[in-house]
Amino acid sequence: MGTSRYLLEHTSTKSFDGKLLYVSHSKYENDWPSLVHSHPFSELFYVKKGRGAFLVEDEEFPIKEDDFVIVNANTPHTEISSGEEPLEYVIIGVEELNFSIEGNKEHIIFSCGSEQRDLMFYMTTMLKEMTEKPRDYERVCQDLLEVLIIRLIRRTNFAFSVDPALQISRECLKLKRYLEANYMSNISLDSLAEISHLNKYYMVHAFTKYCGVSPISYLCQIRIQASKELLANTDYSITEVAHSSGFSSQSYFAQCFQKSCGMTASAYRKANRQ
Numbered sequence: 001m002g003t004s005r006y007l008l009e010h011t012s013t014k015s016f017d018g019k020l021l022y023v024s025h026s027k028y029e030n031d032w033p034s035l036v037h038s039h040p041f042s043e044l045f046y047v048k049k050g051r052g053a054f055l056v057e058d059e060e061f062p063i064k065e066d067d068f069v070i071v072n073a074n075t076p077h078t079e080i081s082s083g084e085e086p087l088e089y090v091i092i093g094v095e096e097l098n099f100s101i102e103g104n105k106e107h108i109i110f111s112c113g114s115e116q117r118d119l120m121f122y123m124t125t126m127l128k129e130m131t132e133k134p135r136d137y138e139r140v141c142q143d144l145l146e147v148l149i150i151r152l153i154r155r156t157n158f159a160f161s162v163d164p165a166l167q168i169s170r171e172c173l174k175l176k177r178y179l180e181a182n183y184m185s186n187i188s189l190d191s192l193a194e195i196s197h198l199n200k201y202y203m204v205h206a207f208t209k210y211c212g213v214s215p216i217s218y219l220c221q222i223r224i225q226a227s228k229e230l231l232a233n234t235d236y237s238i239t240e241v242a243h244s245s246g247f248s249s250q251s252y253f254a255q256c257f258q259k260s261c262g263m264t265a266s267a268y269r270k271a272n273r274q
Helices: 113-132 137-155 169-181 189-196 200-211 215-233 238-244 250-261 265-273
Strands: 019-027 042-049 051-056 059-064 067-071 077-081 088-095 098-101 107-111 160-163
Touching (some): 051 107, 088 113, 088 137, 098 107, 113 137, 169 200, 169 215, 200 215, 215 238, 215 265, 238 250, 250 265
Antiparallel strands (some): 019 088, 042 088, 051 077, 067 107, 098 160
């Protein structure tokens, strides 16, 4: 009897931090509208049957049976099904996982090719586990997700890699730039959530993690910096400085300035003039 034994080398490997959110199965039956939308998490699509198109960031790409689609978090997209060959696919939502794709793109579409059977197995097994919920199904699904990601990396010859960094950094950067350009406007958490299309509490958590301070604290920092420039270089009254910097009232401005600079606005102006 011939025996072959292969020893595991136990090289240092680290599991990624991606968290499986859901697995769903969809089949187009002329019962859903194709509306462009985005999510604060990444999505993986496997097309089981049919034909159609994938609309992402204002570009339309054809998709067909055995195609795989990966879309990064907060990327506007939607699926458009063919009327003659309706789309049927499995979708996986993954939190805290971002894909670095060649060309700085936020999505990738490719044919599964010879990997079709294995990739479909991972996707459909996760769907079955999530549907039936047997013992330890969460652990099984999470482990299957990790295997699936590794197989996808192999399939695309490292055309993309897994980056466990904060997945909504792009939206946070957009909000940061918005605050810097519009600090004189009346800005609230509700208005920022509406601009970013994110849940208000999730937006605050993500921005704080990305920038080190909350959106309102960052806005206050910008306004204080603007007020310091006005105090040093103009003859505006303290009230005018407060309003020109975006503060709703002189008293609130005084409170924020004292806390930030350790002195009053008048003392700061005097010190800089001297």
